[in-house]
């Protein structure tokens with residue numbers, strides 16, 4: 638979120654929030670008698686209590702718009718993963734959870750153990766990197782324009798995550814286009830090579846380091862090995878082996894970050910599979926199996 642507007646005591650308060658504050662204060666004044674009239678009455682204590690409750694309600698209504706998390710549980714029948722779906726059961730305010738910024742390609746998956754919120758990484762993170770959550774619109778399901786519109790309406794910011802700045806294709810397009818990138822051998826460089834390895838330049842356009850075809854071929858093979866890990870992870874999931882699947886998929890995702898570059902369809906699908914595996918450790922409701 639871009640914090641370019643006024644601050645008050647170190648807290649970002651956009652003008653639009655101030656407007657709402659003023660409207661709420663006005664509403665409160667109109668709903669309840671003026672200070673002087675209240676002081677004259679015998680029900681001083683009662684009015685103070687009402688005033689306190691009103692302030693709390695106003696405050697929490699404002700907090701809810703930006704900081705509430707939908708609490709969900711996983712509903713499943715026989716199989717641990719196949720046919721399982723998430724079901725929203727409540728809304729909660731988590732002060733620490735609310736500190737996470739949004740990315741359309743989030744770094745963490747969220748699930749709930751009782752009322753406790755749990756956030757777990759679904760991709761490798763380097764020290765100092767921002768750990769982003771997802772507020773709803775995910776690039777796999779929605780195009781950039783639709784995400785931007787939803788985020789601006791609900792959360793009042795323009796997203797500048799990597800999926801937005803590079804305009805990553807959604808899942809449907811990725812599957813059709815078979816996008817495949819190899820990262821530059823220089824770890825500090827973010828340039829990514831696209832297409833056939835034989836056509837790569839001899840010098841990286843991003844950092845000017847020399848590019849050896851053999852090394853890039855080897856990286857391409859390493860990406861294929863990652864895909865094999867994802868497939869093995871999916872097989873473990875079919876067998877209901879949650880923890881074996883997590884180990885296998887995490888290994889694949891970690892290795893992918895050393896040789897490939899995003900977006901990469903199968904890596905994103907693997908990250909979503911990790912989300913399901915993690916959620917199986919959270920609140921799960923076993924639905925009765927219908928009689929045939």
Ligand SMILES: [Zn+2]
Nearest residue numbers: 741796798801
């Ligand atoms: Zn974004």
Ligand SMILES: [Zn+2]
Nearest residue numbers: 821826841844
């Ligand atoms: Zn480079």
